Amino acid sequence: MAKAQSAELMASIVAERLVARLERDGFVVMRRPGLGGHSALGRGFEPRSG
Secondary structure, X not given: OXXXXXXXHHXXXXXHHHHHHHHHOOOOOOOOOOOXXXXXXXXXXXXXXX
């Protein structure tokens, strides 16, 4: 269990550093919406009025 948690923590740290480096070098990094954000608006659609 501890080995899996440490691997997950290390992967998270590496991902954060990689994103920071890519942004510094001028790349545009696309991010997923949060787990609660799977609405039509999150997929690029305009909400209906009324």
